[in-house]
Amino acid sequence: MTVNVIYGAIDLTGGSAGDLDAIDGTVLQNNDIAIVVTTTPYVYIYRLNSTSGAAESSPDIIAPDTNPGNKRWILASIRAATAAIVGGVELATSAEVVTGTDETKVVTPDTLTDKMAAPGTIGGTTPGILNLITLFGSIDSITATSETVAASLTTLITLVTTNGDSDLDDVSLADGATGQVKLIGCEVEGNASDTWKITPATMCGGTQITFAGVGEGCILAWTASGWLVVANNGGTIS
Numbered sequence: 001m002t003v004n005v006i007y008g009a010i011d012l013t014g015g016s017a018g019d020l021d022a023i024d025g026t027v028l029q030n031n032d033i034a035i036v037v038t039t040t041p042y043v044y045i046y047r048l049n050s051t052s053g054a055a056e057s058s059p060d061i062i063a064p065d066t067n068p069g070n071k072r073w074i075l076a077s078i079r080a081a082t083a084a085i086v087g088g089v090e091l092a093t094s095a096e097v098v099t100g101t102d103e104t105k106v107v108t109p110d111t112l113t114d115k116m117a118a119p120g121t122i123g124g125t126t127p128g129i130l131n132l133i134t135l136f137g138s139i140d141s142i143t144a145t146s147e148t149v150a151a152s153l154t155t156l157i158t159l160v161t162t163n164g165d166s167d168l169d170d171v172s173l174a175d176g177a178t179g180q181v182k183l184i185g186c187e188v189e190g191n192a193s194d195t196w197k198i199t200p201a202t203m204c205g206g207t208q209i210t211f212a213g214v215g216e217g218c219i220l221a222w223t224a225s226g227w228l229v230v231a232n233n234g235g236t237i238s
Helices: 094-099 109-117 132-137
Strands: 006-009 033-037 043-049 072-078 140-144 157-162 168-173 181-188 195-200 209-211 217-223 226-233
Touching (some): 140 168, 157 168, 157 195, 195 217
Parallel strands (some): 006 033, 140 157, 157 181, 168 195
Antiparallel strands (some): 033 043, 195 209
């Protein structure tokens, strides 16, 4: 009767004492077992296939350094890591990190930069283009005209300069993302007779907010029903 042996090792390859591949192939039998505990710390479990002959590819396939023949150690199990157990993990590819749906793989600093470069749409499960740097590190400054100039959605603040032609200048505002906040105010008045207005694409309780001039403006928040005016300095909603 064939008696299988369980071998122990402290590393996979290298051919030195304690390495799995240092076990002489002559003594190995089909279905022998090897348990390798590395300093990583990973626990690998191997079963010997005496007729494999496969090319060595650590850690999945390991050939004895001495008298290998067709004998190969085939990886049977690697202890998986959980929130409570230290074990082996699989690294996520860049594509998997960008997709962001795999719950069993690990993100590395390198693949994290790929996610930051492709953060997804505003209002999804990722921050989108509205991050703290763009929100608080820059201001959208525009010169309004009666032909309509758009306020940016990628900055928190838009500062308006009226163009000085004594008519009603128009600042448009496209639809935002749920919870987004936008501050729009007039910083410079081109002419004392200038007036200006904000015309959101979708607005709660009206279609526009009209202002007399410099120093006036409002704060809007995007909701499921459109832009909601939450603070108003000098504006007339209509």
